[in-house]
Amino acid sequence: MQLSAEVLDRGPRRLAREVTATAPGFTPSADEPASWSGIYFMTPVDAGLSAYDIAIPTPSGPAPAWRIGRSDSQSTRWAIHIHGLGSPRAGTLRGVQVTTELGYTSLVVSYRNDSEGPRRGTGRSTLGATEVDDVDAAIQYAIDQGARRVVLFGWSMGAQVALQLAARPRYGRLIAGLVLESPVLDWVATIKANCARAGLPAAAGLLAIPWLTSPLLARAIGLPGTIPLGDLDWIARAQELAAPTLILHGTNDGSAPSALSRELAVLRPDLVQLEIFDSDHTMTWNSDRERWRSTVAAWLTAKVTAD
Secondary structure, three states: OEEEEEEEEEEOOEEEEEEEEOOOOOOOOOOOOOOOOOOOOOOOOOOOOOEEEEEEEEOOEEEEEEEEOOOOOOOOEEEEEEOOOOOOHHHHHHHHHHHHHOOOEEEEEOOOOOOOOOOOOOOOOOOOOOHHHHHHHHHHHHHHOOOOEEEEEEEOHHHHHHHHHHOOHHHOOOEEEEEEEOOOOOHHHHHHHHHHHOOOOHHHHHHHHHHHHOHHHHHHOOOOOOOOHHHHOOOOOHHHOOOOEEEEEEOOOOOOOHHHHHHHHHHOOOOEEEEEEOOOOOOHHHHOHHHHHHHHHHHHHHHOOOO
């Protein structure tokens, strides 16, 4: 949905602007509630990208993906774009524009239980713990298509997936870098932050932890098994970080605390470059797209070895 720049009315904690354009099939009506997201392009065409649909064979079944780049390209540099929890894969198209301009072939992937990928079990998310295997299959697809250097773009929970993949020994020489947007680096801290955002005591988040880590309670809420939260704590695992990493994070992020990104940058200054924006969760591109684009492009050019 696109709004006019002109403010038509002001009220207590409100602004009124005219709706000037909407996505196909979306017709908002007066007084209809809505919420904002950082998603700017709904399709590759909206982002000015040429793409075709493929299906990645994953352990969960065929997972839809967009392959973006010339179909006859022999590029050995690939970028795999991994969306976050509750977000469609279209949200990552903001980053695909940059990699396309630099000559990368891109995969914009889906994974189990994300509403676009295959459904598995009860459809519950495992916070990246099992979704990682579906994205692993996307890396194998890229290798089979000639990839020799891969950059992983992880958005929010997608950063969790990217970090797990980069830590796998077999990808030590393949994964050339990570670009992490508003990363979830520690689920316990993230759950507590979201409780605080909802007006609850941050300590209330601790009540949720047994439901994720106890076999009996995990099964009761439809999880396929327990979630190894300790394995998903990248502050504790900072010394395992092996790939050059660019983190883009907003100071106003109420979902994934930016303080954790600062901490990781302090722990691993040899590998981590942190760029802070005045924005909310996954909104850094939206807050200053030119800075976002130029920062990512410069980092990729400097840190990822050319073919």
